Amino acid sequence: MPEGPSLVILREETARFEGQQIVSAHGNTAALDPARLDGQPILSLRTFGKQFIIELPDMALRIHFMLFGSYRIDERKDRPPRLALGMEDGGEMNFYGCSVKEVDPDLDAIYDWSTDVMSDQWNAARALKKLRAAPDTLVCDALLDQTIFAGVGNIIKNEVLFRIRVHPLSTIGGLAPAKLRELVAEARQYSFDFLGWKSDFVLKQHWLAHNKTICPRCNIRFVKAHLGHTHRRSFFCERCQKRYPR
Ligand SMILES: [Zn+2]
Numbered sequence: 001m002p003e004g005p006s007l008v009i010l011r012e013e014t015a016r017f018e019g020q021q022i023v024s025a026h027g028n029t030a031a032l033d034p035a036r037l038d039g040q041p042i043l044s045l046r047t048f049g050k051q052f053i054i055e056l057p058d059m060a061l062r063i064h065f066m067l068f069g070s071y072r073i074d075e076r077k078d079r080p081p082r083l084a085l086g087m088e089d090g091g092e093m094n095f096y097g098c099s100v101k102e103v104d105p106d107l108d109a110i111y112d113w114s115t116d117v118m119s120d121q122w123n124a125a126r127a128l129k130k131l132r133a134a135p136d137t138l139v140c141d142a143l144l145d146q147t148i149f150a151g152v153g154n155i156i157k158n159e160v161l162f163r164i165r166v167h168p169l170s171t172i173g174g175l176a177p178a179k180l181r182e183l184v185a186e187a188r189q190y191s192f193d194f195l196g197w198k199s200d201f202v203l204k205q206h207w208l209a210h211n212k213t214i215c216p217r218c219n220i221r222f223v224k225a226h227l228g229h230t231h232r233r234s235f236f237c238e239r240c241q242k243r244y245p246r
Contacts (some may be wrong), residue, residue, distance in 0.1 A: 002065045004118045004151020005195035006049040014045050015075045017087050023184050026085035028169040029100040032061075034083060042087075047118065048111045049150030053103075055086075060105045069098030116150040117191045127184050135173025139183065141228040143174055154232045155210045156194060160186045161236060162209035168227050169242035174244030209235045 002010070021041050023035035037056070044055040052071075053065040063069075070077070072094045076084075078198070081094045094134055104110050114123035130148045131137075140245040143157040152160075161168055164182050166175070175183065208216055215222055215237035226233045 001153055001161055002050060003153035003156055003191075003194070004047070005066055005087055006193050006220070007050060007052055007151070008118050008195055009198060010052055010071060011045055011047050014093060016089070017042055017091065017093065019043075020088040023084050023088055025084070027081045027083035027095070027100075027140060029082050031100045032102050038087065040217075046107070047116075047151075048113065049116055049146050053107065054079055055105065055107065058105060060103050060107060061099045062099075062103045063095055064099040064101070066097070066099055068203070071098075072097045072129065090107065102126050116146060116215070117188045118151050122188060124181075124184050125190070127187075128180065131172050131180060131184070135171060137172045138168065138172045138228045139166055139172060140168035140232070140234055141230050143183075143187060144228075144230050144232065153188055154189065155207070157195075157232070158210040158235050159208060159242075160190050161189075161234075161241060163190065165241050167238070167241045168236050170242070174246075176244075179244070186238040190236075209233065209237075215240060 013047040019041065021039060022037050025037035027034050041045050042054060044056060044145055046053045046055065050065060053185050054061040061086045074091050076094050077096055079096060081096055082098050083095045083100050085093045091134065114117045114126055116122060131142060134142070139161065140157060143160060160183065164179065164186050166179065166183065172180065194203060197206045209222060212222055214220070218237055218239045220237065220239060222235045222237055224235050226232065
């Protein structure tokens, strides 16, 4: 599943389509009749967390890649697209296995950009406040909460917890204030490291915990388990990642 930084790369790859007209539209989405998009100019292409947003004059489309969604720009996959947009300059955007939804074109009314870890408007103090209001939440669930950390996915979660040496089953209330600030800061910092590595095609070689078997700090096996309400895969070291409260 693409995480926030991957969506930023998608936006960069499609930036030239801003201001261009859609000259063909088709796909098997049930959310709308793609023919409606034909001839419409693209006002902007934006991201919010794991969502890609196509802004048109009277409507906006939200593409969510869910668990198995993918896309191809200026090329195609050998399968029917959920939505395929042909552009004025001959380029195309093809989306597969994703959720397509028409949303209110007043984007500022529906999106709180300050919760997006990749956004210029990211507000760490606001994230801290939301975390403090939910002291019983497990850190592995909190990091995946898109109302606090929009864009953070499972890879970022595992790597952030390894970096700050926190066990995924720690509670938010169990973390000392400085540790909690570190969690918030690293959620954003790692997301930008992810973006840089992914842009250079070297993301996976920088993984220290996600999908790994041996802790590089302790040289012992990582524990792998589906944890928290979210039941997503966690990789962690029981020696160097401390469980709070102690
Ligand atoms: Zn370790």
